[in-house]
Amino acid sequence: MESRMSENQSNTRRLARRVSWETLLAFLVLIAIAGGTFLNKDFLTAENWSNLLANFVEIALMALPLSLIVITSEIDLSVASMLGLSSSLLGLLWEYKLAMPLGIVICLLVGALCGTLNGFLIVRFRLPSLAVTIGTLALFRGFAYILLGDKAVADFPPEYAEFGIGNILYTFLPWPFLLFIVLALIFWVLLHHTTVGRSIYAIGGNQTAARFSGINIDRLKMLLFIASGIISALAGIVFTFRFSSSRADNGTGFELSAIAAVFLGGVTVQGGKGTITGVVLSLLLIGIINNVLTLADVASEVLRIVTGSLLIISILLPNLIASTHERLRLIQRQREIAKLGTASVTK
Amino acid sequence: MTKESKNTVDSHGWVSTLFRRRETSLVLLIAVLTGLTDALNPRFLSPQSLKDLMLNVSIIALLVLGQTVIILMRQIDLSISSIVGITAFLSGDLFVSHPGIPGIGVVLIAVLAGFLLGTVNAALIAWGKIPALITTLGTLYIFRGANYAWVHGRQINATNVPGSFLAIGTSTFAGVPILTWIVLVLLILFSIGLRQYRAGREYYAIGSNPNAAILAGINVSRRVATGFILSGAIAGLAGALWLARFGTVDATAAEGIELTVITSTVVGGVAITGGVGTVFGAVLGALLLSVFSSTLVFLRVPSFWQQAFQGAMLLVAIAADAYLAYRYALRSRVRWSHV
Numbered sequence: 044m045e046s047r048m049s050e051n052q053s054n055t056r057r058l059a060r061r062v063s064w065e066t067l068l069a070f071l072v073l074i075a076i077a078g079g080t081f082l083n084k085d086f087l088t089a090e091n092w093s094n095l096l097a098n099f100v101e102i103a104l105m106a107l108p109l110s111l112i113v114i115t116s117e118i119d120l121s122v123a124s125m126l127g128l129s130s131s132l133l134g135l136l137w138e139y140k141l142a143m144p145l146g147i148v149i150c151l152l153v154g155a156l157c158g159t160l161n162g163f164l165i166v167r168f169r170l171p172s173l174a175v176t177i178g179t180l181a182l183f184r185g186f187a188y189i190l191l192g193d194k195a196v197a198d199f200p201p202e203y204a205e206f207g208i209g210n211i212l213y214t215f216l217p218w219p220f221l222l223f224i225v226l227a228l229i230f231w232v233l234l235h236h237t238t239v240g241r242s243i244y245a246i247g248g249n250q251t252a253a254r255f256s257g258i259n260i261d262r263l264k265m266l267l268f269i270a271s272g273i274i275s276a277l278a279g280i281v282f283t284f285r286f287s288s289s290r291a292d293n294g295t296g297f298e299l300s301a302i303a304a305v306f307l308g309g310v311t312v313q314g315g316k317g318t319i320t321g322v323v324l325s326l327l328l329i330g331i332i333n334n335v336l337t338l339a340d341v342a343s344e345v346l347r348i349v350t351g352s353l354l355i356i357s358i359l360l361p362n363l364i365a366s367t368h369e370r371l372r373l374i375q376r377q378r379e380i381a382k383l384g385t386a387s388v389t390k
Numbered sequence: 391m392t393k394e395s396k397n398t399v400d401s402h403g404w405v406s407t408l409f410r411r412r413e414t415s416l417v418l419l420i421a422v423l424t425g426l427t428d429a430l431n432p433r434f435l436s437p438q439s440l441k442d443l444m445l446n447v448s449i450i451a452l453l454v455l456g457q458t459v460i461i462l463m464r465q466i467d468l469s470i471s472s473i474v475g476i477t478a479f480l481s482g483d484l485f486v487s488h489p490g491i492p493g494i495g496v497v498l499i500a501v502l503a504g505f506l507l508g509t510v511n512a513a514l515i516a517w518g519k520i521p522a523l524i525t526t527l528g529t530l531y532i533f534r535g536a537n538y539a540w541v542h543g544r545q546i547n548a549t550n551v552p553g554s555f556l557a558i559g560t561s562t563f564a565g566v567p568i569l570t571w572i573v574l575v576l577l578i579l580f581s582i583g584l585r586q587y588r589a590g591r592e593y594y595a596i597g598s599n600p601n602a603a604i605l606a607g608i609n610v611s612r613r614v615a616t617g618f619i620l621s622g623a624i625a626g627l628a629g630a631l632w633l634a635r636f637g638t639v640d641a642t643a644a645e646g647i648e649l650t651v652i653t654s655t656v657v658g659g660v661a662i663t664g665g666v667g668t669v670f671g672a673v674l675g676a677l678l679l680s681v682f683s684s685t686l687v688f689l690r691v692p693s694f695w696q697q698a699f700q701g702a703m704l705l706v707a708i709a710a711d712a713y714l715a716y717r718y719a720l721r722s723r724v725r726w727s728h729v
Contacts, residue, residue: 118523170708173466173523174662178704181649185698192694291694299531302524312521344641348535351528358520366519 064309068324075331083338089215091334097208097217097285099330101126101278101294103323104223105301106308107230108271110322113305114234115246115264116314117165117172122275123297124183125157129279131187134196134289143203150276157183158272162265180298187291196289207284219281226274231319239263247314299347303354304329312358329353412659412667416674420681427685434688437565444570445559445635447680449474451673452573452628453651454658455580456621458672461655462584463596463617464664465515465522470625470651472533473507474644477629479537482546482639485555493555500630501623507533508622512615522618530648541641548637559635569631573673576624580669593617597664649697653704654679661711679703 079086105122112119129150136146157179164175206218234240245253246260254260283289308325310317332353333346428434453470460467477500484496507529514525548556558568566574584590592613595603604610633639658675660667682703683696 120527164705164709168709168712170712171662174656174708175705177466177649177652178701178708180701181653181697181704182701185695185701188694189692189698192692296531299527302527306524312524342538344538345535347531348539351530351532351535355514355518355520355525355528355532358524359514359518362519 065318065321065324068308068321068328072324072328072331075328075335079331079335079338082335085338086335091338093210093215093217095330095334096215096220098334099300099326100217100219100223100285101282102297102300102304102329103326104226104278104281105271105275105297106304106322106326107226107319108267108274109301110305110308110310110317110319111230111234111243112172112264112267112271113310113312114243114314114317115267116250116312117264117267118176118302119161119172119268119271120176120298120302121157121161121179121183122271122278122301123294124180124187125154125272125275126279126282126294126297127187127291128157128183128190129154129276130283130289130293131191131291133280133283135190137199137289138196143200147280150280151273154272154274154276154279155269156272157276158269159265161272162268165268166261166265184291184295187293191289191291193291197287199284199287199289203284204287207281207287219285222277222281227319227323234319243267244315247316249315296347299354300329300350303350303357307353307357311361325357412671413674416658416671416678420674420678423678423681423685427681427688431688434684439684441562441567443680443684445567446684447677448567448569448573449628449631449635450647450650450654450680451676452576452624452631453647454654454672454676455573455576455669456624457651457655458580458658458660458667458669459584459593459617460522460621461597461652461660461662462593462664462667463614464600465614465617466526466652466662467511467522467618467621468526468648468652469507469511469529469533470621470628471644471646471648472530472537473504473622473625474629474632474647475641476507476533476537476540477503477626478632478639478643479541479546479629479641481630481633482550485552486546486550493552493558496555497627497630501626504626504629505619505623508619508625511622512618515618516611516615534645538641544640546633546637546639551633551637555634556637557634558631559637569635572631577669577673584669589613589616594665597666599665649704650679650700651676653700653707656711657703657707659711661715662708663711663715666711666715675707 076087085091105126109119109122132153133146133150136149137143141149161172161176161179164170164179165172208217210217211221234243242253242258242263245256245258246263250260279294282293286293304326305317305322306312307329308317308322310322329350332349336346336349337343424434433439453474456470457467480503481496481500484491484499511522511525511529514520514529515522518525558572561568563571584593592603592608595606595608596610596613600610629644632644636643654676655667655672656662656675657678658667658672660672660675679700682699686695686699687693
């Protein structure tokens with residue numbers, strides 16, 4: 044009986060080793076697509092997929108640097124506020140008749156500055172990133188309100204609005220999605236095929252060991268927070284053009300979806316683990332689920348129940364599996380000890 | 391009480407202890423701010439605006455009590471604003487659907503609802519082993535989303551709520567609003583609980599050094615769970631009082647106040663790294679934030695500036711705590727090097 048149990052267990056373990064988190068996610072994405080097609084005849088149309096892909100672009104952009112930050116076991120909760128600040132600033136600059144390309148550059152620079160502030164407080168003063176970015180979550184959103192108040196800027200030039208809502212020639216792929224694909228490739232190469240990527244994993248795995256192996260932890264973390272600022276600002280610009288609207292409350296609460304995508308993508312809370320492929324798949328999964336529910340007329344506030352639950356489940360499930368494994372191993376060991384005990388008694 | 395003050399009691403006596411405590415500097419700051427604003431605008435200290443100030447600070451101060459317990463353990467509870475939102479609407483809905491229901495019954499049901507929602511957090515954090523930040527970020531949106539789905543565009547108006555219940559938020563006893571009395575009584579109970587009782591000291595122990603707390607035989611999971619359940623129950627009470635204070639409640643009630651509560655707590659000297667701080671300090675932090683925002687209103691600063699100031703204050707408070715801890719570490723290293 045014991046041998047059968049341990050055989051079972053080694054089978055599950057072998058299975059667990061072979062079926063990676065990414066395969067599981069890819070499988071779930073396929074199920075979601077099948078389910079969506081079954082539930083709604085409008086789901087598998089080019090127009091809907093164009094919407095679906097466009098709708099998660101901002102969150103997808105922010106999730107890329109956030110994944111790297113979480114792998115180094117830090118966190119950035121201020122991403123959505125940097126998006127809002129960048130969107131408000133772009134609107135305000137446009138209202139002041141500044142040339143749009145210059146406005147875009149200024150927004151990206153301000154994003155870099157925001158990221159620098161986060162990085163500076165976390166790296167120089169050794170403050171916990173959780174606390175710092177809760178503070179800057181309020182601070183940057185506050186700046187957005189100072190800039191725009193409750194006004195909205197909407198009269199953006201048509202060529203920029205076209206970038207926001209138009210598709211790449213003869214396809215259903217929206218232009219901002221191309222931006223995401225390019226950045227996702229860059230982050231994939233960076234994380235999986237460069238020494239920088241190895242250093243990021245090393246920091247998350249064991250910070251002390253990483254320091255002794257000569258990695259400049261402070262500089263790397265600083266750069267990651269700056270990257271998060273720039274890309275969040277970029278997401279703000281995309282958001283502004285997509286809706287042709289610049290408001291101080293743009294993107295409020297997006298940090299939830301971005302963080303959910305990162306954890307669902309297989310990045311662990313302790314850091315040191317996770318892949319860009321996983322994060323991209325989890326973004327796709329969240330995008331499809333949101334799309335299907337939106338097609339079923341579920342309100343966006345209610346949709347957040349789903350995103351919040353995915354966030355919690357994505358950590359709860361691996362924890363439960365790990366603790367069950369642990370318990371099984373303990374039981375097995377106890378049995379072995381008991382067997383040894385009876386063996387010595389019979390001797 | 392805190393690490394620094396114990397050290398100074400040994401070497402300098404109570405005068406310098408008084409000066410080094412966060413509470414003292416908070417009282418001074420509040421006094422200076424009040425004095426300055428009053429000099430610019432004498433209406434600032436009129437009985438009516440003082441009453442408004444007390445009412446404004448009361449619900450935040452109440453939530454600060456729960457958040458203090460949480461932050462002392464190095465945890466965080468972001469979901470309180472959603473719990474307040476749900477229980478505020480629930481309280482109003484009870485008055486609408488059960489006319490004649492006694493006010494105390496509504497308060498008890500709201501507390502019970504908060505208790506249950508807090509239990510969800512507690513179970514996920516203590517037994518699901520999910521970090522508090524992730525759990526409560528998730529439940530912040532789950533509870534709020536559930537609230538939206540349930541409320542479905544309805545609204546509770548002051549006319550739906552009996553006058554005797556609204557009186558909690560309007561009438562005064564000895565010049566102080568009833569609402570504020572409730573919070574003061576709870577503040578004293580919490581202060582005694584955290585100072586004198588074993589459970590209270592365990593909260594400090596867990597935050598100072600979780601591993602040492604485990605080795606000292608403290609059941610950390612259970613203590614953490616109790617903290618989150620307590621925080622939820624307090625948020626439930628705050629929800630009922632929110633209805634009494636404002637009368638009008640819809641699905642957006644109390645959205646975003648978790649940032650004010652966390653900022654107040656940390657400004658009040660409860661270190662985000664756990665183990666340090668008192669409820670009195672935290673409530674003084676809430677008072678300081680409230681006085682500060684009234685000052686901004688009296689100085690005609692647009693209300694849009696409030697949030698940025700709050701964020702900046704939180705950052706300054708975190709940095710100040712880290713600096714004090716660093717100084718303390720340096721000093722104790724010098725002291726112990728003689729041994």
